[in-house]
Amino acid sequence: MADKxxxxxxxxxxxxxxxxxYLLAEQAMILRVLAMLAGAALAAAAAWQTEQGRRFFGFAKEATTEAKKxxxxxxxxxxxxxxxxxxxxxxMALFLWLTDKSLEWVLYDIVLGWRKA
Structure with a gap:
């Protein structure tokens, strides 16, 4: 229950x-970004204290170690x-184009006779 x-x-x-x-829209951008980063850092710190948070951060550490290998x-x-x-x-583009034109010729010129003038 405490983790929840x-x-x-x-x-x-x-x-x-x-x-x-968003509430600091009138302030300088650096203050707005710092407010958002502070919220994210505090959220990460609070999440780290949960069992799922510890498992996630352990997984992230292992993933980083594996990526280095x-x-x-x-x-x-x-x-x-x-x-x-x-x-x-x-x-492949040339093959598909040739296949398309060959089928077009067979169907329209030979089978259906639509292009005969």
Whole structure:
């Protein structure tokens, strides 16, 4: 029950931060953004105190650790892969265009005879 109260408090703090952004419309943009960030930070702190919040932040930490283990492709590999994708798209576009025109010729000229002058 306490976790539900803490989570509701976190949601209210987040809503208060967003509301503060709009209520401070006459103020400088930096104050409006700081009000929204303060609401979001307080909401995150309140959410962190719940069991679900602790599990979520643990999951986020593990996900970050796993993302650091990924071997990202080099610039050369990325450019080569991108070139292959573009070449495949061009080849498929030509194939589909040829297929479309062939079927158009067969249907309209041969089968239906609509284009004979």
């Amino acid at each position: 109260f803490k989570f509701a408090l976190a949601v209210l703090l987040l809503v208060a931060g967003v509301a503060g952004f 990924v071997v990202w492709p080099s610039r050369k590999e990325t450019m080569q892969t991108t070139g292959l994708v573009f070449a495949f798209v061009v080849v």
